[in-house]
Amino acid sequence: xxxxxxxxxxxxxxxxxxxxxxxxxxxxxxxxxxxxxxxxxxxxxxxxxxxxxxxxxxxxxxxxxxxxxxxxxxxxxxxxxxxxxxxxxxxxxxxxxxxxxxxxxxxxxxxxxxxxxxxxxxxxxxxxxxxxxxxxxxxxxxxxxxxxxxxxxxxxxxxxxxxxxxxxxxxxxxxxxxxxxxxxxxxxxxxxxxxxxxxxxxxxxxxxxxxxxxxxxxxxxxxxxxxxxxxxxxxxxxxxxxxxxxxxxxxxxxxxxxxxxxxxxxxxxxxxxxxxxxxxxxxxxxxxxxxxxxxxxxxxxxxxxxxxxxxxxxxxxxxxxxxxxxxxxxxxxxxxxxxxxxxxxxxxxxxxxxxxxxxxxxxxxxxxxxxxxxxxxxxxxxxxxxxxxxxxxxxxxxxxxxxxxxxxxxxxxxxxxxxxxxxxxxxxxxxxxx
Numbered sequence: 542x543x544x545x546x547x548x549x550x551x552x553x554x555x556x557x558x559x560x561x562x563x564x565x566x567x568x569x570x571x572x573x574x575x576x577x578x579x580x581x582x583x584x585x586x587x588x589x590x591x592x593x594x595x596x597x598x599x600x601x602x603x604x605x606x607x608x609x610x611x612x613x614x615x616x617x618x619x620x621x622x623x624x625x626x627x628x629x630x631x632x633x634x635x636x637x638x639x640x641x642x643x644x645x646x647x648x649x650x651x652x653x654x655x656x657x658x659x660x661x662x663x664x665x666x667x668x669x670x671x672x673x674x675x676x677x678x679x680x681x682x683x684x685x686x687x688x689x690x691x692x693x694x695x696x697x698x699x700x701x702x703x704x705x706x707x708x709x710x711x712x713x714x715x716x717x718x719x720x721x722x723x724x725x726x727x728x729x730x731x732x733x734x735x736x737x738x739x740x741x742x743x744x745x746x747x748x749x750x751x752x753x754x755x756x757x758x759x760x761x762x763x764x765x766x767x768x769x770x771x772x773x774x775x776x777x778x779x780x781x782x783x784x785x786x787x788x789x790x791x792x793x794x795x796x797x798x799x800x801x802x803x804x805x806x807x808x809x810x811x812x813x814x815x816x817x818x819x820x821x822x823x824x825x826x827x828x829x830x831x832x833x834x835x836x837x838x839x840x841x842x843x844x845x846x847x848x849x850x851x852x853x854x855x856x857x858x859x860x861x862x863x864x865x866x867x868x869x870x871x872x873x874x875x876x877x878x879x880x881x882x883x884x885x886x887x888x889x890x891x892x893x894x895x896x897x898x899x900x901x902x903x904x905x906x907x908x909x910x911x912x913x914x915x916x917x918x919x920x921x922x923x924x925x926x927x928x929x930x931x932x933x934x935x936x937x938x939x940x941x942x943x944x945x946x947x948x949x950x951x952x953x954x955x956x957x958x959x960x961x962x963x964x965x966x967x968x969x970x971x972x973x974x975x
Contacts, residue, residue, distance in 0.1 A: 604643045789802065
């Protein structure tokens with residue numbers, strides 16, 4: 542069958558990925574060109590995670606309408622008869638050099654807290670499998686979540702193992718945080734295809750909380766820095782951020798933790814976007830009913846690389862983190878691992894209660910100009926990592942695992958009434974620093 546010009550161009554653009562993936566052009570076509578069966582199915586964070594869930598998926602551009610069916614999961618397969626059907630919001634997306642596709646999204650509300658649901662998406666004869674997920678609890682019960690640094694390159698071949706090891710360690714995680722640079726070139730569909738392929742069903746079972754990095758942005762025709770054309774088509778995130786930064790700056794409260802995403806790339810790009818985010822953030826921190834606060838963005842407040850210094854981020858946001866006692870800051874960008882709290886610079890000989898972490902989950906690594914700077918308590922180079930964080934009452938436990946599932950680093954943060962957090966370093970004594 543004769544291929545369309547867009548498909549041919551798409552496949553040509555994909556050739557550079559073959560060394561990393563080991564796939565032929567024909568294999569790439571079969572993997573990443575949209576079809577009648579839904580693909581790129583993803584579950585997203587919402588503002589009411591105990592009673593709502595947000596979904597996205599993709600189909601061929603010939604699909605006129607697509608649905609989500611959902612029901613409480615049961616061992617009896619006849620549960621499917623009780624499923625409720627919802628019609629998705631569907632929109633065609635056309636990106637130069639990429640076959641056009643229809644992207645579908647839906648937010649389902651009035652779900653039951655702490656309940657296992659099963660859902661599928663599709664229409665006609667073309668449906669996904671039934672997929673399980675759990676709604677969050679209404680109270681401040683123990684919460685487990687995942688954190689990944691930059692994914693960015695060789696997703697299918699080398700990041701996939703990280704995602705699978707993380708799922709083995711934390712199958713009951715209620716959130717997966719991505720600290721930017723999910724892919725390398727913002728509008729290359731084949732890279733997004735690899736990202737979704739590498740995560741597979743895991744993306745569809747654990748709610749995702751991505752923050753964008755510089756590689757998730759591009760310069761539009763007006764030479765303005767803009768989020769990837771695929772970002773809002775593929776994610777369905779809370780719309781509670783500043784105007785113009787929708788679904789890149791947002792927050793969600795889950796079981797006693799306020800999670801906040803900032804768009805650091807737009808901070809580096811524009812005074813207007815810096816000021817808008819600072820104005821939006823301070824009330825969220827000042828009027829925070831949650832016990833814990835976790836903030837994620839891409840460009841580190843303190844960089845592990847001597848050649849980098851994100852002064853705008855540090856001077857704008859660190860005073861707010863200090864004033865409102867933010868607990869944990871999760872970052873990416875520098876393709877190495879570092880964390881620090883005890884030696885964070887503070888005014889008036891105060892002691893920081895905020896743990897700053899930089900990490901990398903994909904295989905793109907940095908070793909040049911990386912030394913154990915004064916702010917670091919622990920570091921690693923040339924190591925793919927993922928992190929499992931558990932929050933319960935007044936204690937936060939943070940575990941760092943390598944891509945092969947070995948524990949590399951661990952610490953606790955403990956709340957102290959009227960004082961900054963207590964850091965309890967639990968790094969295994971027999972694990973050498975990399």
